[in-house]
Amino acid sequence: MNDRPELFRGNRIFLSCIYWAFVLYVFVPLILMVIMGFKDSNFIGFPIRSWTLEWYTGVFADAEVISTFGYSVAIAVLSTLISVFVGTWIAVLLEGRKFFGRMAMFGLTVLPALVPGIISAIAFRIYARYLGIEPGMGAIIWAHAVHNVPFVVLVVMARLSTLPKSQIEAARDLGADPLISFIRITLPYLVPAILGASIFCLLLSFDDFVRSFFLGGYDPTLPVLIFAKLRSGMSPEINAIATVALVLTAAIGIWAERFTRRMNKDS
Amino acid sequence: MTDQTPLARIEGLSKHFGATVALDNLTLDIAQGEFVTFLGPSGCGKSTTLRILGGFERPTKGRVILDGEDVTNQPPERRNVNMVFQDYALFPHMTVAQNISFGLELKGMGKADIKRRSDEIMSFLELDAYAGRYPVQLSGGQRQRVALARALAPDPALLLLDEPLGALDAKLRGQVQQELKSIQRRTHKTFFFVTHDQEEALTMSDRIVVMNAGRVEQDGTPEELYFRPASRFVAEFIGETNFLSGRVRGVEGDKVVMDWEGTTITGKAPATLPDAGTPVTASVRLEKLGFHDTRPETGNAVQGRVVGKTFLGSRMAMQIAVGDKGDAMLKAYVDAETGQAVGNEPVWIGWEADNMAVLND
Numbered sequence: 001m002n003d004r005p006e007l008f009r010g011n012r013i014f015l016s017c018i019y020w021a022f023v024l025y026v027f028v029p030l031i032l033m034v035i036m037g038f039k040d041s042n043f044i045g046f047p048i049r050s051w052t053l054e055w056y057t058g059v060f061a062d063a064e065v066i067s068t069f070g071y072s073v074a075i076a077v078l079s080t081l082i083s084v085f086v087g088t089w090i091a092v093l094l095e096g097r098k099f100f101g102r103m104a105m106f107g108l109t110v111l112p113a114l115v116p117g118i119i120s121a122i123a124f125r126i127y128a129r130y131l132g133i134e135p136g137m138g139a140i141i142w143a144h145a146v147h148n149v150p151f152v153v154l155v156v157m158a159r160l161s162t163l164p165k166s167q168i169e170a171a172r173d174l175g176a177d178p179l180i181s182f183i184r185i186t187l188p189y190l191v192p193a194i195l196g197a198s199i200f201c202l203l204l205s206f207d208d209f210v211r212s213f214f215l216g217g218y219d220p221t222l223p224v225l226i227f228a229k230l231r232s233g234m235s236p237e238i239n240a241i242a243t244v245a246l247v248l249t250a251a252i253g254i255w256a257e258r259f260t261r262r263m264n265k266d267s
Numbered sequence: 268m269t270d271q272t273p274l275a276r277i278e279g280l281s282k283h284f285g286a287t288v289a290l291d292n293l294t295l296d297i298a299q300g301e302f303v304t305f306l307g308p309s310g311c312g313k314s315t316t317l318r319i320l321g322g323f324e325r326p327t328k329g330r331v332i333l334d335g336e337d338v339t340n341q342p343p344e345r346r347n348v349n350m351v352f353q354d355y356a357l358f359p360h361m362t363v364a365q366n367i368s369f370g371l372e373l374k375g376m377g378k379a380d381i382k383r384r385s386d387e388i389m390s391f392l393e394l395d396a397y398a399g400r401y402p403v404q405l406s407g408g409q410r411q412r413v414a415l416a417r418a419l420a421p422d423p424a425l426l427l428l429d430e431p432l433g434a435l436d437a438k439l440r441g442q443v444q445q446e447l448k449s450i451q452r453r454t455h456k457t458f459f460f461v462t463h464d465q466e467e468a469l470t471m472s473d474r475i476v477v478m479n480a481g482r483v484e485q486d487g488t489p490e491e492l493y494f495r496p497a498s499r500f501v502a503e504f505i506g507e508t509n510f511l512s513g514r515v516r517g518v519e520g521d522k523v524v525m526d527w528e529g530t531t532i533t534g535k536a537p538a539t540l541p542d543a544g545t546p547v548t549a550s551v552r553l554e555k556l557g558f559h560d561t562r563p564e565t566g567n568a569v570q571g572r573v574v575g576k577t578f579l580g581s582r583m584a585m586q587i588a589v590g591d592k593g594d595a596m597l598k599a600y601v602d603a604e605t606g607q608a609v610g611n612e613p614v615w616i617g618w619e620a621d622n623m624a625v626l627n628d
Contacts, residue, residue, distance in 0.1 A: 166356035169323055172343040173350045174421065175373030184369075188360040 037239035055240035076205035079144035087152025113150035136217030159193035192263035199256035280329035291481035307478035349418035502550040528590030534623035556599035563617035
């Protein structure tokens with residue numbers, strides 16, 4: 001421990017108080033939300049007199065919730081496939097040889113990540129109408145895919161920049177042309193980054209409300225459905241849906257983090 | 268070798284990086300089965316030559332002929348040349364066996380042939396036990412052997428080695444040097460080795476090309492380079508030596524007689540004979556100097572005082588002050604145990620004319 005500069009000697013207690021206050025601030029709402037999903041009453045709030053699993057069984061029996069969930073997953077998977085393909089391609093292009101305008105291209109690529117969601121959603125909506133694209137699944141996938149490309153580019157470029165030049169030279173030296181060396185050496189090296197970026201894109205898409213709301217047709221995605229249900233009044237059913245979504249996404253996120261960390265360590 | 272045509276020929280090779288001249292009109296033949304070492308400080312052009320031979324750089328001028336074919340503009344994948352990289356460049360996601368098979372697969376070999384060849388090379392280099400391991404699971408020495416096996420597997424006409432021992436610790440390096448030399452002998456392959464380590468070059472090579480600032484400084488056997496350096500640069504770069512700076516008195520046959528620190532000494536003449544009266548430098552190795560109680564009857568001799576000593580284990584390096592004012596220094600090796608005392612009594616230092624090389628600067 002002593003090899004780290006003790007910047008905060010004596011402030012330990014104060015700092016840990018701040019830390020725990022932060023943890024409470026973040027997790028208490030989530031814990032409350034989870035607890036309320038088990039309350040045997042139509043109204044959210046204390047006191048809780050009796051407990052039930054009814055809301056959960058209700059969620060899993062609700063055809064609308066199940067199909068909406070499937071719809072959201074399908075959108076997440078398809079938009080992620082597009083983002084990863086396009087993002088990896090751009091990353092390889094930008095990280096390769098130096099060429100004129102490379103920095104400008106990089107800027108243009110990552111800029112969309114900084115545009116506020118509501119603004120890009122409205123822009124997409126207007127543009128989609130102009131192009132004659134109907135609101136619905138295709139439009140949502142398109143918007144999600146475009147929005148997620150910068151994250152893929154950043155993650156894949158970071159990994160690509162650590163690929164030793166000698167790896168590609170060795171492949172060429174042993175008889176691989178540029179395409180074969182890309183497929184057999186570069187791509188396997190990028191796998192951890194591509195997987196990490198994919199998980200991130202899946203979660204971003206699954207979680208997205210603004211773009212899905214503006215570009216959606218008659219079928220809602222899960223966040224849009226939760227929003228619609230909220231308008232007809234808070235009920236523990238929403239807590240149950242949210243809890244299931246929370247557990248799923250957290251599990252995927254934690255697994256992906258550990259998995260990519262292990263893969264990065266191995267190579 | 269009945270075949271007198273060289274395996275590889277480098278013709279008038281130049282390489283410029285912007286305003287920097289990395290390689291300046293290099294011409295060289297490499298014979299089949301030779302262990303050639305390119306030796307020089309960093310930036311001398313040795314690595315550039317290697318990369319041009321491998322196909323990773325294109326020369327600004329000149330040609331590379333391999334097996335009678337002009338390969339100057341061929342990409343690396345089309346040349347019958349393989350390379351052992353400085354960082355080994357093993358593919359991390361492939362096992363040892365997969366790494367070694369990679370080049371064979373790309374040669375279009377059948378599965379059975381690939382297996383046979385990679386097994387053969389793995390047992391040759393004693394890697395059998397590691398076939399299923401990944402590079403991260405190997406030690407530095409093992410990785411080095413895998414890199415060598417991978418480069419040898421496709422049976423290249425010429426093997427390029429880019430300072431492949433740099434990453435190994437000193438003890439292992441000595442062992443690997445012997446191993447490399449013996450592998451080269453047993454495979455009869457032509458090795459093109461690049462290093463900045465003169466000791467490495469001396470122990471392994473049949474022939475050493477000393478490079479300096481993009482040009483060949485001297486090209487010869489290790490013995491020639493060590494005992495008959497052509498220039499001050501070579502004498503300084505290879506081994507440790509005494510430089511004696513004086514003035515030319517005259518030339519006698521293949522010997523140069525020069526004035527040095529109030530005495531006259533004789534050494535072997537360089538390629539270009541110096542004019543009388545010009546300043547000149549001669550080089551004599553530390554182990555060629557001997558201590559005498561009286562002036563030796565033959566050869567060069569000078570009187571001096573032993574002013575210091577350095578214990579080196581197997582021997583002792585003595586510092587001797589010579590000359591009228593005692594400000595010229597010589598260094599000589601003596602036996603570490605019997606030694607030579609440090610003191611004020613004058614001693615005679617002698618060496619044969621044949622053991623001193625007069626240099627062209």
